[in-house]
Amino acid sequence: MSDGLMQLLDPDAIVLGSDASTNEEIIRILAGRLETLGYVKSSYADAVVRRELTIPTGLPLERSDNVAVPHTDPEHVLKPGIAMGTLKQPVIFANMEDPDEMLPVGFVFLLAINDKDKQIEALQAVMATIQNPQALDDLRSARTLEDVRAVLG
Amino acid sequence: MSRQKTILFACGTGIATSTAVNVAVTEEMKKRGLTFNAQQAKATEVPGLADTVDFIVATTPISASVTKPVIKGLAFLTGIGKDKVLDEIEAQLRK
Numbered sequence: 538m539s540d541g542l543m544q545l546l547d548p549d550a551i552v553l554g555s556d557a558s559t560n561e562e563i564i565r566i567l568a569g570r571l572e573t574l575g576y577v578k579s580s581y582a583d584a585v586v587r588r589e590l591t592i593p594t595g596l597p598l599e600r601s602d603n604v605a606v607p608h609t610d611p612e613h614v615l616k617p618g619i620a621m622g623t624l625k626q627p628v629i630f631a632n633m634e635d636p637d638e639m640l641p642v643g644f645v646f647l648l649a650i651n652d653k654d655k656q657i658e659a660l661q662a663v664m665a666t667i668q669n670p671q672a673l674d675d676l677r678s679a680r681t682l683e684d685v686r687a688v689l690g
Numbered sequence: 691m692s693r694q695k696t697i698l699f700a701c702g703t704g705i706a707t708s709t710a711v712n713v714a715v716t717e718e719m720k721k722r723g724l725t726f727n728a729q730q731a732k733a734t735e736v737p738g739l740a741d742t743v744d745f746i747v748a749t750t751p752i753s754a755s756v757t758k759p760v761i762k763g764l765a766f767l768t769g770i771g772k773d774k775v776l777d778e779i780e781a782q783l784r785k
Contacts, residue, residue: 610703
């Protein structure tokens with residue numbers, strides 16, 4: 538179902554069952570992976586953390602473990618990629634549409650996007666996963682890369 | 691129907707979630723026999739662009755100074771309440 542997602546989701550940028558306790562912590566863990574792997578500049582992590590404060594990315598899914606899709610401006614991106622983290626305990630992100638509302642988030646898709654026309658498939662694949670409650674349930678219990686591949690195809 | 695309408699899709703960066711919403715709305719409106727011109731922008735750019743479009747679909751809050759209709763587009767990311775928002779967009783396009 539999600540060919541596009543595994544295309545951009547780097548296996549080395551997947552963190553399962555993270556102990557992170559704040560949104561900044563999980564963003565920095567995932568951004569660190571993307572930086573080490575050469576997807577983003579060293580300025581990316583700070584830019585995402587800063588942006589999350591003013592333009593948050595939590596998506597309300599009416600679950601106890603919602604999704605967030607932190608990202609920032611293309612100038613911090615070297616090549617397109619996605620990092621994903623699942624959290625042992627949900628961390629708080631503000632709602633994208635209503636920044637005053639706080640959401641418990643269990644899944645973080647950190648997006649490094651720099652060309653909207655070339656990354657539509659990956660974005661659609663992320664959205665398809667977000668909108669599939671079964672996929673999210675399976676991701677939550679995923680412990681290995683193989684488990685993740687089985688969910689995201 | 692009269693002239694083709696223009697929708698401005700807005701999000702924080704103007705390239706990530708507004709792209710996903712633009713694609714989803716384009717596909718769904720095609721099914722309803724409707725086409726439109728699409729533009730994308732950062733939420734902060736909307737006040738300067740609003741005069742040139744018919745209405746706005748946004749995933750982030752838009753300045754209250756914008757007088758064109760603003761439709762909330764988060765449903766295309768979450769999947770929740772999507773049909774209702776599609777009906778709103780269709781109604782704006784058929785105006």
